[in-house]
Amino acid sequence: MSRFFDLVSKPAREMETYLPAPPPRRMPEEIQPRLIRLDSNENPFGPSPRAIEAIGPALAAAQSYPDDDCDELRGKLAARHGVSVEQVLVTAGSTGLLSLLCQTMLAPGLNAVTSKRSFVVYGMAVHASGGQLIEAPMRDDHFDLAAILDAVNEDTRLIFLPNPNNPTGTMCDAAAVDHFLSQVPGHVVVVLDEAYYEFAARFAALRRVEYPNSIEHVQRGASLIVLRTFSKAHGLAGLRIGYGIGPAELLAYCARMRNTFSVSSVAQAAALAALDDSTHIERVVSNNAAQAQILGVGLSELGYRVVPTWANFLYCDVGEDAAPLAERLRQQGVSVRPLGGWGAPECIRVTIGTQEQNRSCLDAARKIHDASPRADRRS
Numbered sequence: 169m170s171r172f173f174d175l176v177s178k179p180a181r182e183m184e185t186y187l188p189a190p191p192p193r194r195m196p197e198e199i200q201p202r203l204i205r206l207d208s209n210e211n212p213f214g215p216s217p218r219a220i221e222a223i224g225p226a227l228a229a230a231q232s233y234p235d236d237d238c239d240e241l242r243g244k245l246a247a248r249h250g251v252s253v254e255q256v257l258v259t260a261g262s263t264g265l266l267s268l269l270c271q272t273m274l275a276p277g278l279n280a281v282t283s284k285r286s287f288v289v290y291g292m293a294v295h296a297s298g299g300q301l302i303e304a305p306m307r308d309d310h311f312d313l314a315a316i317l318d319a320v321n322e323d324t325r326l327i328f329l330p331n332p333n334n335p336t337g338t339m340c341d342a343a344a345v346d347h348f349l350s351q352v353p354g355h356v357v358v359v360l361d362e363a364y365y366e367f368a369a370r371f372a373a374l375r376r377v378e379y380p381n382s383i384e385h386v387q388r389g390a391s392l393i394v395l396r397t398f399s400k401a402h403g404l405a406g407l408r409i410g411y412g413i414g415p416a417e418l419l420a421y422c423a424r425m426r427n428t429f430s431v432s433s434v435a436q437a438a439a440l441a442a443l444d445d446s447t448h449i450e451r452v453v454s455n456n457a458a459q460a461q462i463l464g465v466g467l468s469e470l471g472y473r474v475v476p477t478w479a480n481f482l483y484c485d486v487g488e489d490a491a492p493l494a495e496r497l498r499q500q501g502v503s504v505r506p507l508g509g510w511g512a513p514e515c516i517r518v519t520i521g522t523q524e525q526n527r528s529c530l531d532a533a534r535k536i537h538d539a540s541p542r543a544d545r546r547s
């Protein structure tokens with residue numbers, strides 16, 4: 169077939185390529201300067217000013233390799249979460265740890281379990297390790313934890329539970345997660361992916377729902393890795409830094425598998441500073457909670473079914489093929505994510521932006537809706 173097809177590994181031959189939202193430079197030139205990107209769940213306020221300040225000196229010392237163990241950051245995270253330093257592993261984005269976990273725990277013949285319509289990177293990390301991904305069915309846009317447990321077999325080593333989930337934005341509460349963890353067999357490690365933790369914790373407080381006490385499970389010795397990231401509420405997605413909290417022995421095995429110096433000194437400095445900026449987090453999270461409501465109501469008024477979110481994005485069923493709708497929105501200068509690739513061809517995911525960005529998004533959606541022949545049937 170080609171020169172290298174027979175030479176590369178089976179996973180490399182068979183893996184699908186991840187397609188991120190198209191970067192603005194691939195948009196028509198007249199749209200680029202005003203494009204509002206609500207397609208990648210990024211932070212509309214950017215990084216913390218303290219992180220930006222910390223980057224300068226780190227850049228000036230960029231001739232040196234970074235601290236491979238991220239000791240200062242691990243120490244700070246360990247103190248914050250009430251765990252030992254050995255129970256924290258910092259990686260290049262939390263997806264970096266997903267890959268390490270798969271390389272460490274999976275191999276051909278072994279599998280990981282998650283739900284349908286969960287975070288796409290799980291499949292990529294699992295397949296790259298030669299393992300198999302089993303996807304349990306969902307129930308009403310929510311995870312069916314019983315179905316996930318039913319899918320586990322003797323060859324399962326990992327369960328991925330994004331909480332809240334991307335792209336549905338749904339969340340499993342403390343009681344559900346406690347019960348779930350008590351049922352997981354001993355040969356399986358659960359990965360509780362809390363990339364949207366800060367947003368979910370705020371919604372949980374507002375709605376008087378208990379968000380899972382995942383770190384307490386780690387403290388009690390559960391076979392559990394909790395993933396957190398600096399990419400979302402902290403606004404450092406471009407620097408690639410995240411971490412996991414879990415059993416020290418397992419994280420030490422993962423650490424052996426990592427690429428040397430994979431977390432840059434600039435990312436470590438920014439993350440250390442960002443952790444101290446509670447003002448920035450408060451701004452980001454309170455905007456998100458208020459704007460989730462406004463954007464959700466606005467999209468519902470157009471006849472879209474909006475699933476209540478626990479994260480920084482909305483999952484909307486638009487009742488028609490979402491790809492052309494997303495394209496029309498892009499032409500209006502607003503980029504959202506159509507979810508055909510997740511098996512939800514009539515759904516879009518819209519990142520919650522600033523008040524101004526969300527207003528522009530709603531204006532554009534309304535314009536398209538009013539021009540559509542189906543408008544009178546829907547609303």
Ligand SMILES: Cc1ncc(COP(=O)(O)O)c(C=O)c1O
Nearest residue numbers: 261262263330334363397399410
């Ligand atoms: C469920 C989930 N986990 C993790 C991440 C982010 O990973 P990273 O820390 O590698 O940026 C995302 C980002 O979209 C996500 O949706």
